[in-house]
Structure formats: structure tokens, C-alpha cells
Amino acid sequence: MEMLRGMGTNRLVAMGVVAAGLIGIFLYLATQVGQPTMALLYGSLDLRDAGEITKRLDTMGVKYELRSDGTQVYVPDDRVLQLRVALAQEGVPAGGSIGYEIFDTTSALGTTSFIQDVNLQRALEGELARTIRAIDSVNQARVHLVLPKRELFSRDTRKASASIVIQTRGSRRLDSGQIAAIQNLVAAAVPDLSPTHISIVDDKGNLLARGTDEAAGPGALAATRMEEVRTAFETRLKGSIEQMLERSLGAGKVWAEISAELDRNSVTTHEEIFNPDGQVVRSTQTIGDTNNTRDNTGPTPVTVATNLPEAAAAGQVGAANTTAAVHNEETVNYEITKKMTQTVTEAGALTRLSVAVLVDGTYTGAAPNETYQPRSQADLDQIAALVRSAVGYDQKRGDQVSVQNMQFARTVELFTPTPTAFLGLGKDDYFRVGELFIFAIVALLVVLLVLKPLVTRALSIAQAQAQAAAAEQAAEAGLIAAQQAALSAPEESVPVSEMEQMIDMAQVEGRVRSSSLKKIGELVDKHPEEALAILRNWLYQG
Secondary structure, three states, rough: HHHHHHHHOOOOOOOOHHHHHHHHHHHHHHHHHHHHOOEEEEOOHHHHHHHHHHHHHHHHHOOOOEEOOOOOEEEEEHHHHHHHHHHOOOOOOOOOOHHHHHHHHHOOOOHHHHHHHHHHHHHHHHHHHHHHHHOOOOOEEEEEEEOOOOOOOOOOOOOEEEEEEEEEEOOOOOOHHHHHHHHHHHHHHHHOOOEEEEEEEEOOEEEEEEEOOHHHHHHHHHHHHHHHHHHHHHHHHHHHHHHHHHHHHHOOEEEEEEEEEEOOEEEEEEEEEEEEEEEEEEEEEEEEEEEEEEEEEOOOOOHHHHHOHHHHHHHHHOOOEEEEEEEEEEEEEEEEEEEEEEEOOOOOOOEEEEEEEEEOOOOEEEOOOOOOOOOOOEEEEEHHHHHHHHHHHOOOOOOOEEEEEEOOOOOOOOOOOOOOEEOOHHHHHHHHHHHHHHHHHHHHHHHHHHHHHHHHHHHHHHHHHHHHHHHHHHHHHHHHHHHHHHHHHHOOOOOOOHHHHHHHHHHHHHHHHHHHHHHHHHHHHHHHHHHHHHHHHHHHHH
């Protein structure tokens, strides 16, 4: 207590503050070392899903952290997979959509038909969104349905329609087959909904599928389809050319642009061709007719000859004319060869194709001191020949293929490659090891620069006080010993000068005090602050 009093109030307060800081640092180090590493459980969450997940984690007694404005939930890394399975069994997260479970919490009492219809539509939209998210390339989906009701005493009926917003995973894109599959999936799940009445938009605002506008007529739909066909055709040719040339020229050294002109007219042609040389007898009809006629001329005319007796009999018979006629008719029917042709030319036939290919040159030397060298004309001609073969070049159709060599602009790498893990440790592990190492260094510096000087000074004060007390005791002991020796010695055996010297108490006390003062002076020189503390203690006691 005397030592603490001698230190003074300021020093005691400083030592208390330092001790409290050290205790806090060591407690923080202990909690950081014992705290588990947090890993991502779910990310890009809807706030409703985040609230449901945290509620379930509180029920299970699992420690968690919310980051990125509540859209990310972190849990201990050793329980990530277990918690994902447990939450999936309970249907969490639902992706920000509510399915048919909305009817599990709805009371049938006091619910109007309007609320029931709205809940049914919400449930149907949520279930469709969940089903669409099951596609590998789809990350999030929102479905909006328009289900018009037929009003009473109304003859006009409106058809159902739908709009879908899709967010893909990373840089993935949906192809035409997947878009058509989503349209047919939604159309099959909603009554009176046609796939052509479903519009699909991605998260960047690009129109993936256009719903049919009946007011615009079939011409607008045909034009839209034709534009989609042209874009798909150009994209396919562009990818084929770049993929083929990058295998020999290198990645990123080819850029192709395709311009295709398609025939937008749909033509139907009917032809009937007769071949006169291809006659075939189909049927023959022959008709024969024979006609024999005999014509009597009447009685014999009165003449001299007829009045003779020899001619009496003949005159009574009279004369007659006989006629014979034969008629033959033959009819032959021939079948002439006939060819009927119906040709339907659908819209979309390629009428003209233009291809522009830009290739980079070659580089010699090491980066960044590279030397650019353009490609030779022979290389460009060879590349042009490959492009013509790949796109189906037709000179009669008026196709054009142009291959040019120009130096590409050097792009700056925005992202550095991720370094490979060393000894199985990732970036987070290295950060944690560095954090612990920094804490250890701070603790060591606090011990060496704060605790050690304080303890050394405290021990020096105690040692100085002990030495001062020992010096005083030694001085008192020497004085008493000298007095006893002077009293016990015989007077006659001791010379007068020595007797006076031994009896001279002032001289003995002066010598003892001089030696004590010398030691005290050395202690004061070595430990001035401790000596000052001792003097303060003496003054306080006096």
C-alpha cells in the first residue's frame, strides 16, 4: 500500500487504463480465435426470403450474419451444407414468390371471392416462377398473368396473356429452344392462354419473345418472325466464322460481321404441264351398219311391146330398183400425259449475303515491347477462301466476302487471374492467418513496451526501498557493534589515542553515516524516480 501511495494518483490511473486495455485486447483475441469462420449460405435474396431464413435460423439457434443490405446470409462454414438441406426441406427460400402454400394460412371464414381469386392468381404466378427457375440457365424469374373474366351479358371475350421477366446466371443466354419451351410451359399451365400471347424479357431489358398483337394483324407478326430469323442466321454464321479462324489465328484476333438479305415474300405456284408425245390409247369404239333397199317402180307402161302376146306375163309383174349401203364408224380415245406441280416458296429465302472479316496481325517479342507485323496477302486470300466455303458463297446471288487486316487495339485487363491456393488455403484463410499474426505482434509489443517497463519500475522501487532499509540497518548494527567493542575492551591495554578514537562516538557515527550516504547517493543516481517516490513516502508519513 505504501508503494502504491508513493506512485501517485496519475500513475495509478494510467496503469489502470493500460491494464483495462490489455484485458480488452486479450479478450478480443480470445474471441477471434474461438469464433468460427463465416461462409455464405444464400446470396441475392429477396428481403422476404431473407427474413424467413433468419427466422428459421433463430429457431434452430444458429449464429448468422447479414451482409449486403440483408441480401446475403452468412453462417459457420462447417454447417453450410447441413443448413441448406434443412431449409430446403421446409421450402426455404422460396425465391421471393409464394405458391399454393398461401392457402395454408388463409382462413376460409370471412374471405370474399375476390380475395380468393387474387390469392389463386398469386399462387399460380409463384408456382410458375419456381418452375421456370428450375431451368439451369435461369437464376430468377417473375411471372405476371392477366386472366380476364367474361362479364355478364357480354359477347366479346378477351384472351389470357402473360409477361415473364428472367434473370440468367452470369453471362449465360437463353436460346430460341429454351424460350419456346418456357412459352409452352406457361401456356399449358394457364387456361385459355396461347404461347403467342406470352412476352419474355430479360433483366437487361432485351425482348426475348414478343406476344402477338392481334390489332396489328398477321403482317406485323410475320415481320417480327422474319427479323428474328435473320438475326439468328447472322449470329450463327458470325460464331462459326470466328470459331473456325480463332483456332489458327488465336483467340480475340478475329472479328466478323454478317449482313443477310432475306426474301420476305411467300409465293405459291400451280403448274399443269401436258406432254403430247406421251399418248396412251385409253378406249376404242367401232360401229358397223349395212343397209340394203329395194324400190318397186309400179305397173309396166303401155307400149307396143307390152301388147304382144309374149310380153303379156312380164308386163303384169312390173320393174324394181335394189340399193345396198355399208357404214363403219370407229372412235379411239387417247390419254395425254399431264403433270400438275404446286410450289410453295416460304418467306426467308436468302437473296444476298455480305461478310466482313477483320483479322489482327502477328506480334514478335515479349510484352509490352511487342512489334506488330501485318499479315501477307497470301494469308488474307487463304482466309477469304475459308470464309467463302463456310458461308456458302454464291457469286450468281451477288454475295460479297471482304477480309481485311488491321491492328487491334490493346485492351487493358480489368480482372487479374485468381491465384491458385497454396497448401489448400484460400484467400479468406490467408486473411485470417494474417489477422491473427497482427494480433499476436500487437500483444507482444504491448507486453514488451508497456508491461515490462511497469513491472521493472515497480521491482526497482521495491529493490531501492529494500536496499535503503538494509543500509540503515547495517549502519545501526555497525554503530552498536562499535559501542559494545569500546565498552568491553580493557582501558590499560588500549592506547590513549585509540581509546579516544573508539570512544569518540561522533567519529564512528560520522563514518557509518558517510558510508550510508554514499550508498544512498549511488541508489539515487541509478534510480532517481524511485528515490523521489521514497522521499514522498517519508514526507507523507512525517
